[in-house]
Amino acid sequence: MTVATSPQVVAPKPRLQPTGWLRYFSFSVDHKVIGLQYLVCGFIFYLIGGLLAGAIRTELVSPMSDFMARDVYNQVLTMHGTIMIFLWIVPVVNGAFGNYLIPFYVGARDMAFPRLNAVAFWLIPPAGLLLITSYFLTGAAQSGWTAYPPLSITTPAAGQIVWILSVLLLGGSSIFGGINFIATILKLRRPGLKLMQLPMYCWAMLGTSLLVVLSTPVLAGTLVLLSFDIIAHTGFFNPTLGGNVVVYQHLFWFYSHPAVYIMVLPAFGLVSEILPVHARKPLFGYTTMVYSIMAIVFLGLIVWAHHMFTSGTPPWMRLFFTIATAFIAVPTGIKFFNWLATLWGGRISLNSALLFSCGFIVNFVLGGITGVALAQVPFDIHVHDTYFVVAHFHYIVFGGSVFVIFASVYHWYPKFTGRMLNENLGRLHFALTFIGFNLCFGPQHWLGLNGMPRRVAEYDPQFTLINQISSAGALLMAISTLPFLWNVIQSAIAGPPAGDNPWNALTPEWLTSSPPPVENWTGEAPLVEEPYGYGVPVEDFDLTAISGRDLWSSGK
Amino acid sequence: MTTLPIETDEHHSDHHHDEEHPDHRLFGLATFLVADGMTFAGFFAAYLTFKAVNPLPTGAVYELELPLPILNTVLLLVSSATFHQAGKALHQNATNRCRNWLLITAALGLAFLVSQMVEYFTLPFGLTDNLFASTFYAATGFHGLHVTLGALMILIVWWQTRPQSGRVTHNNPFPLEAAELYWHFVDGIWVILFVILYLI
Numbered sequence: 001m002t003v004a005t006s007p008q009v010v011a012p013k014p015r016l017q018p019t020g021w022l023r024y025f026s027f028s029v030d031h032k033v034i035g036l037q038y039l040v041c042g043f044i045f046y047l048i049g050g051l052l053a054g055a056i057r058t059e060l061v062s063p064m065s066d067f068m069a070r071d072v073y074n075q076v077l078t079m080h081g082t083i084m085i086f087l088w089i090v091p092v093v094n095g096a097f098g099n100y101l102i103p104f105y106v107g108a109r110d111m112a113f114p115r116l117n118a119v120a121f122w123l124i125p126p127a128g129l130l131l132i133t134s135y136f137l138t139g140a141a142q143s144g145w146t147a148y149p150p151l152s153i154t155t156p157a158a159g160q161i162v163w164i165l166s167v168l169l170l171g172g173s174s175i176f177g178g179i180n181f182i183a184t185i186l187k188l189r190r191p192g193l194k195l196m197q198l199p200m201y202c203w204a205m206l207g208t209s210l211l212v213v214l215s216t217p218v219l220a221g222t223l224v225l226l227s228f229d230i231i232a233h234t235g236f237f238n239p240t241l242g243g244n245v246v247v248y249q250h251l252f253w254f255y256s257h258p259a260v261y262i263m264v265l266p267a268f269g270l271v272s273e274i275l276p277v278h279a280r281k282p283l284f285g286y287t288t289m290v291y292s293i294m295a296i297v298f299l300g301l302i303v304w305a306h307h308m309f310t311s312g313t314p315p316w317m318r319l320f321f322t323i324a325t326a327f328i329a330v331p332t333g334i335k336f337f338n339w340l341a342t343l344w345g346g347r348i349s350l351n352s353a354l355l356f357s358c359g360f361i362v363n364f365v366l367g368g369i370t371g372v373a374l375a376q377v378p379f380d381i382h383v384h385d386t387y388f389v390v391a392h393f394h395y396i397v398f399g400g401s402v403f404v405i406f407a408s409v410y411h412w413y414p415k416f417t418g419r420m421l422n423e424n425l426g427r428l429h430f431a432l433t434f435i436g437f438n439l440c441f442g443p444q445h446w447l448g449l450n451g452m453p454r455r456v457a458e459y460d461p462q463f464t465l466i467n468q469i470s471s472a473g474a475l476l477m478a479i480s481t482l483p484f485l486w487n488v489i490q491s492a493i494a495g496p497p498a499g500d501n502p503w504n505a506l507t508p509e510w511l512t513s514s515p516p517p518v519e520n521w522t523g524e525a526p527l528v529e530e531p532y533g534y535g536v537p538v539e540d541f542d543l544t545a546i547s548g549r550d551l552w553s554s555g556k
Numbered sequence: 557m558t559t560l561p562i563e564t565d566e567h568h569s570d571h572h573h574d575e576e577h578p579d580h581r582l583f584g585l586a587t588f589l590v591a592d593g594m595t596f597a598g599f600f601a602a603y604l605t606f607k608a609v610n611p612l613p614t615g616a617v618y619e620l621e622l623p624l625p626i627l628n629t630v631l632l633l634v635s636s637a638t639f640h641q642a643g644k645a646l647h648q649n650a651t652n653r654c655r656n657w658l659l660i661t662a663a664l665g666l667a668f669l670v671s672q673m674v675e676y677f678t679l680p681f682g683l684t685d686n687l688f689a690s691t692f693y694a695a696t697g698f699h700g701l702h703v704t705l706g707a708l709m710i711l712i713v714w715w716q717t718r719p720q721s722g723r724v725t726h727n728n729p730f731p732l733e734a735a736e737l738y739w740h741f742v743d744g745i746w747v748i749l750f751v752i753l754y755l756i
Contacts, residue, residue: 112580179587187580217591218598225602225694234683234690236602242613242687247605251598 027122029114030518034121035100036416038091039409041121045087045128050478052080057440057474060467065457073457074142075135075159081145082163085259086170087128089401093266094212095121095177097408098205100416101273102181104509104516105199107190107525112183120176127169134162144455146252149226149237149245157230164223171216174262178212181205190525196290199507199531200283203290204269207297211258211265214301219255222248246311253304261300263397265293267404268335271357274411275339277505278354279346282532285338292331299328309377310384318377325375332368336361347535352426356407359434363399367392370445385455388448394441406433406484413488414502418514419495425487432480439473507531585734589741592702596745599698600752603691607756616686624675625754628668632703632743635664639710639736649726651717658714658732661739665707672700692753699749702742709735 023033024040055076059067068076099117103110111117134140141163143152152160185198185206226248228234235241237248276283283289305313305321313321339361348354370392374380383389406429413421443466448454452463459467501510508528512521612618642657681689713735716724724731 113584116584175588175591179584179591182587183580183584187578187583213587213591214594217593217595221595221598221698222602224698225599228690228694232683234694235687236690236694241684242610244606244610244687247602250605251602254598 027118029110029118031099031103031111031114031117032516032520034117035096035098037121038095038099038124039097041124041128042088042092042096045083046092047481048132049080049083049088050481052076052083054474054478056080057471059457060459061471063459063461063464063467068457070457071139071142074144074155074455075140077455078141078144078163079131079135082131082141082167083128084397085145085263086167087124087131089263089397089405090170090174090259091124092405093263093270093401094174094181094205094208095124097201097270097412098177098181098266100412101199101201101509102184102205103188104512104520105202105507105531106185106188107193107508107527108184108188109519109521109525111180112188113180116176117180120173120180123169123173123176127166127173130162130169131166134159134166138162146256147223147226148252149229149243149248150239152226153229153238160230161227164227168220168223171220174212175216178209178216181209182213185209190527192527193529196287197529197531200272200286200289201266201269203293204265204272207293208262208265210297211262211300215255215258218251222251222255246308246313249308249311250305253307254301257304257307258300260396261296263401265296267360267401268293270404270408271339271360272335273507274353274357274407275342276532276534277411277503277507278351278357279343279348280534281342281346282534283338284341284344285334286532288334289338292334295331296328299324299331303328306375306380309380322375322377326372329368329372336365336368351410351423352421352430353407353410355427355430356403356410356433359430360400360403360407363395363403363437367395367399370395383448385453386448387444387452387454390454391441391444391448394437394444398441399437403433406430409488411503412509413491414498415509415514415516417492417495418498419491420498420502421491421495422487425483429480429484429487432476432483436473436476436478436480440470440477441473443470443473506533579730581730582733582737585737589738593741593745596695596698596749599691599695600748603688603695603752604756606687606691610687612686612688616688617681618686618688618692619680620692620754621675622754624671625750628671628675629746629750631664631668631671632746635661635668636740636743638664639739643729643732643736646717646724646726646729646732651719651722651725654732655714655717658710658717662707662710662714665703665710665739668703669700669707672696672703695749695753699742699745702745706735706739706742709738 023030024037026033028034028037055068056073059065059073061067065073099111131140138158139156141147141152141159142155143160147160147163185202189195189198225234225236229236229238229243233241235243237243237245239245272283272289303321303325305317306325309318309321343358370388374383374389374392410421410426413419447463447466447470450463452459498514500512500514502514503510506528508526508531509516511526511528638657638661642654642661645651645654645657676693683690683693713724713732716722716731
């Protein structure tokens with residue numbers, strides 16, 4: 001009896017991984033499962049962080065501290081910031097979409113290190129639980145997401161130590177993810193695929209991962225020193241013991257300024273994937289886009305002290321960091337105009353994905369302009385630590401990154417689930433979010449310019465009306481989550497089937513079934529040399545002229 | 557009766573396809589070491605900034621002797637050379653020679669740790685005495701942790717190269733190569749640390 005002579009017969013696949021819904025709760029090494037694990041886990045933390053934001057805005061409806069005690073307010077704002085940054089935006093724009101899309105884009109079956117990938121994800125839920133349970137067990141940290149000493153040394157130690165532990169776990173997860181992305185993008189490209197043919201999200205993730213690998217370890221080391229100050233009573237950052245608080249700020253911002261780009265660069269990449277598909281035009285200025293990303297990575301590493309203009313920085317340092325920060329506006333502006341030029345004259349379908357992308361462009365340019373303003377020392381000293389900074393920051397990370405996360409969910413949901421989302425609910429979600437967001441954070445510019453300090457539960461009664469408007473916006477944002485939640489749950493069960501490629505997109509993830517099979521393609525991975533070739537008959541393409549040249553090597 | 561072909565690819569038992577996989581694990585490790593090096597860079601930056609802007613208060617003791625750290629430097633540099641010899645021996649399929657060099661390397665690493673402990677106990681200042689003492693212990697302690705992990709790795713690799721049932725062989729040198737890369741990294745960090753903490 002001969003069975004194995006036929007080439008079609010292969011060994012039975014070892015069933016090491018659970019299938020069905022159970023795999024999303026397992027130590028799966030499939031990059032698509034891990035990507036969705038990141039996405040759903042991050043969204044749960046987004047809801048928790050959103051509840052905390054709701055608590056903050058409820059407290060600020062009245063000038064007095066009446067909704068919660070002052071120290072509870074401090075814990076709530078610390079947890080809100082930490083959860084939204086480290087458990088929602090960073091894991092989702094990097095981990096979720098990166099894991100799901102990058103292997104498709106480089107033509108690989110999985111990430112370079114699948115097990116490390118699963119480890120990186122599974123560090124996140126315990127870190128989040130640690131942070132949240134600390135509120136109930138010992139009281140959470142109270143010193144804000146920046147944990148500036150001496151405040152972080154003098155507030156109750158238990159909560160602060162748990163916070164440090166949690167951030168160290170999340171930093172480790174981030175570094176493991178970054179290593180994986182760098183190795184996957186540089187080493188796992190399928191034969192024939194050149195670097196300058198990669199979809200833009202790959203470049204964004206390469207730049208982001210470089211920032212993660214270079215800057216996150218510095219934060220980890222700094223937090224270890226801070227925990228020594230708290231537990232062992234060393235004096236690194238404790239002025240009463242001869243230490244230096246400004247050194248903490250330098251080390252902290254050496255990570256945390258790049259962290260803004262870790263949250264925003266992947267969003268740039270995602271929006272560069274979404275716009276060409278729904279405008280039916282090639283991405284404008286591919287090469288300038290790539291160089292802009294790399295310029296932002298480089299400049300992002302040398303601008304950190306613009307967060308410290310009121311910390312006694314010497315004049316030469318202020319001058320250097322002001323100029324370097326202003327320079328970032330150049331590559332960012334190039335990208336901004338590239339997106340506008342991509343939309344210009346396109347056959348635009350105004351669906352939810354494109355609406356959220358356009359919302360991102362509007363919000364981000366507003367946040368970018370206030371960012372350039374904040375880089376100017378005289379202005380920054382006036383509004384430092386006021387609500388102007390809060391407004392600027394939320395225009396970048398909510399108006400920027402979170403809008404792109406929603407755009408991406410609308411764009412890739414058919415690929416994730418094989419079903420379409422409801423367009424009307426999506427547009428309702430966009431309208432509520434866009435109005436609520438601008439109503440919430442727009443007036444905060446005015447509050448900051450008039451001197452309302454941030455991170456304080458009480459304020460001058462003259463700010464009451466504007467704060468109430470802002471809180472109404474926050475309520476609208478909370479309501480906007482409901483149509484979204486209903487939409488994603490209902491469509492997963494009963495949405496119309498999407499087919500393999502509902503948008504007629506050209507990037508490789510659409511050239512397989514929805515949802516894709518375990519190793520992405522049943523046959524060989526397709527070679528996509530022109531991922532943005534919309535609007536022009538394929539035979540008219542001069543590939544060498546459009547895709548540019550390979551930067552470092554000719555691949556394999 | 558012919559049996560069905562059985563998957564024998566050890567690294568990718570949960571990955572079932574016929575394509576060739578180049579090994580990127582050393583590349584991944586090197587990327588990790590860049591990150592690890594940035595942690596040390598943060599410590600060194602803090603130390604140098606403290607030195608530049610926070611002068612020692614009067615009466616504070618911060619004196620380092622040179623002989624023991626010079627001995628430590630020699631121990632680590634020699635251990636890098638012996639590890640290289642171990643790698644070369646495995647490459648030439650001389651397993652026993654490789655195992656001997658590994659043992660010598662581990663012994664040198666442990667000698668470094670002992671010597672470092674002797675230094676700790678003879679120094680005239682403690683962890684919390686002043687800013688420089690704290691930074692000194694933090695930086696050397698973090699490095700010592702790396703040496704401890706490295707020495708453990710060497711002993712594990714030594715165990716895995718045992719002649720009959722070892723996993724690390726001429727054909728599968730990755731664990732040894734990874735430990736070697738890590739060890740050279742730890743030695744390089746020590747040289748920088750020695751210059752910054754003891755010489756400057």
